[in-house]
Amino acid sequence: xxxxxxxxxxxxxxxxxxxxxxxxxxxxxxxxxxxxxxxxxxxxxxxxxxxxxxxxxxxxxxxxxxxxxxxxxxxxxxxxxxxxxxxxxxxxxxxxxxxxxxxxxxxxxxxxxxxxxxxxxxxxxxxxxxxxxxxxxxxxxxxxxxxxxxxxxxxxxxxxxxxxxxxxxxxxxxxxxxxxxxxxxxxxxxxxxxxxxxxxxxxxxxxxxxxxxxxxxxxxxxxxxxxxxxxxxxxxxxxxxxxxxxxxxxxxxxxxxxxxxxxxxxxxxxxxxxxxxxxxx
Amino acid sequence: xxxxxxxxxxxxxxxxxxxxxxxxxxxxxxxxxxxxxxxxxxxxxxxxxxxxxxxxxxxxxxxxxxxxxxxxxxxxxxxxxxxxxxxxxxxxxxxxxxx
Numbered sequence: 492x493x494x495x496x497x498x499x500x501x502x503x504x505x506x507x508x509x510x511x512x513x514x515x516x517x518x519x520x521x522x523x524x525x526x527x528x529x530x531x532x533x534x535x536x537x538x539x540x541x542x543x544x545x546x547x548x549x550x551x552x553x554x555x556x557x558x559x560x561x562x563x564x565x566x567x568x569x570x571x572x573x574x575x576x577x578x579x580x581x582x583x584x585x586x587x588x589x590x591x592x593x594x595x596x597x598x599x600x601x602x603x604x605x606x607x608x609x610x611x612x613x614x615x616x617x618x619x620x621x622x623x624x625x626x627x628x629x630x631x632x633x634x635x636x637x638x639x640x641x642x643x644x645x646x647x648x649x650x651x652x653x654x655x656x657x658x659x660x661x662x663x664x665x666x667x668x669x670x671x672x673x674x675x676x677x678x679x680x681x682x683x684x685x686x687x688x689x690x691x692x693x694x695x696x697x698x699x700x701x702x703x704x705x706x707x708x709x710x711x712x713x714x715x716x717x718x719x720x721x722x723x724x725x726x727x728x729x730x731x732x733x734x735x736x737x738x739x740x741x742x743x744x745x746x747x748x749x750x751x752x753x754x755x756x757x758x759x760x761x762x763x764x765x766x767x768x769x770x771x772x
Numbered sequence: 773x774x775x776x777x778x779x780x781x782x783x784x785x786x787x788x789x790x791x792x793x794x795x796x797x798x799x800x801x802x803x804x805x806x807x808x809x810x811x812x813x814x815x816x817x818x819x820x821x822x823x824x825x826x827x828x829x830x831x832x833x834x835x836x837x838x839x840x841x842x843x844x845x846x847x848x849x850x851x852x853x854x855x856x857x858x859x860x861x862x863x864x865x866x867x868x869x870x871x
Contacts, residue, residue, distance in 0.1 A: 584776060617785070628802075629813070632802070643791070651817055658810045705838060715818055716855070717852065730812070736823050759808025
C-alpha cells in the first residue's frame with residue numbers, strides 16, 4: 492500500500508521538515524526517561540525508540556494510508572456542505588464548523604437540530620463524541636511516554652478512521668507521526684468537501700454516493716478483521732458489533748457505540764483466562 | 773459562532789481528556805482491559821452500517837455481498853490492500869448489476 496517513491500512523499504517531507512525536528516526532539520528526549528512500568532514496560536520501549544529515528548516516515552505512511560478515505564470523505568463533506576443551506580446555516584458558518592469542529596456525525600446531527608438552538612446542538616455533538624473517550628483511552632497506554640502537549644494535539648487529530656488505521660498498523664505501538672500524517676487527508680477532505688458542497692449548492696449526484704458510502708464500512712470491516720489476532724479479541728469485536736446493533740434500536744445515536752464498546756471490552760479479560768487455561772493444563 | 777465553538781469543545785473534550793489525564797500508574801492497571809477496547813469499539817462502529825446499509829433502505833442490499841467478500845478475503849490473506857480491492861470490486865459489480 493505504501494510506496495517508497497512518488498510525488499506526495501517528497502512534497503510532504505519538504506513542506507513539513509521543520510515541524511518534524513521539533514517533534515523528534517520531543518520524542519527523543521522522553522525516550523531516555525522511561526520509567527519501568529509493570530505490564531506496559533515492553534510496550535513503551537518498543538514504541539519510543541524507532542519513533543525518534545523515523546518520524547517523517549511515519550507521517551508519510553499515515554498520510555498515504557489515510558488517502559484511502561479521501562474521496563469518500565470529500566463526498567460526505569460535500570453532502571454536508573450542500574445540506575447546510577436548507578438547515579439555515581450560513582455558508583461561512585458551515586465551512587468554519589467543518590474546520591473547527593471537524594466531526595462528521597456531530598455536524599450531520601446539527602443539521603435538523605440547528606433551529607432548536609445551541610444547547611441541543613452542543614449536547615448532541617457531545618453525545619456523539621463520547622465514543623472518542625473510549626478510543627483515546629485505549630490509545631493512552633501507547634502514548635503515555637510522550638509529552639502532554641503532544642498528546643493534547645494528537646487528541647484533536649483522532650477520529651474513527653485514523654484510529655482504526657493506527658491500532659491495526661502494528662500491534663501494541665502507535666506513532667504520533669503516523670496519527671498526524673493520517674489526520675491531514677481526512678481533515679483536508681472534510682473541509683474542502685464542505686466548501687465544495689456549499690459553493691456548488693444542492694446537486695451531488697446520488698449515483699456516485701451509494702458506492703462511496705460502502706467505503707467506510709468496508710475499510711472498517713477489514714481493519715477489524717486484521718486487528719483480531721486472537722480468539723478473545725475476535726469474540727470481543729463480534730460482541731461489540733452485536734451489542735451496538737441491538738443498542739442502535741433503543742439508544743440515542745452514539746450511545747450504542749459507547750455502551751457496546753464498554754460492555755464488550757469488559758469480557759476480554761475473562762475470555763483471555765478461559766482460553767488460556769487449556770494451554771496451561 | 774458561539775454554537776460552533778461550543779460544538780468544537782464538545783467534540784474535543786471526550787477525545788482530549790483521557791489522552792492527557794491518564795497517568796503512568798493508572799495505565800499499568802488499565803492496560804490489560806484497554807487492549808480489548810479497540811476491537812470492541814471497531815466492532816461496534818462497523819456493525820450497524822453493515823447490518824442496515826444507509827444507501828438503499830428496503831429491498832435486497834447487494835452491498836452486503838461486498839462486505840462478505842471483503843471479510844473472507846481479509847480472513848484469508850490478513851492483508852489490507854487485497855481485501856479492500858476485492859470489496860470495492862464487489863461494490864462496483866453490485867452497483868452495476870443492481871442500479
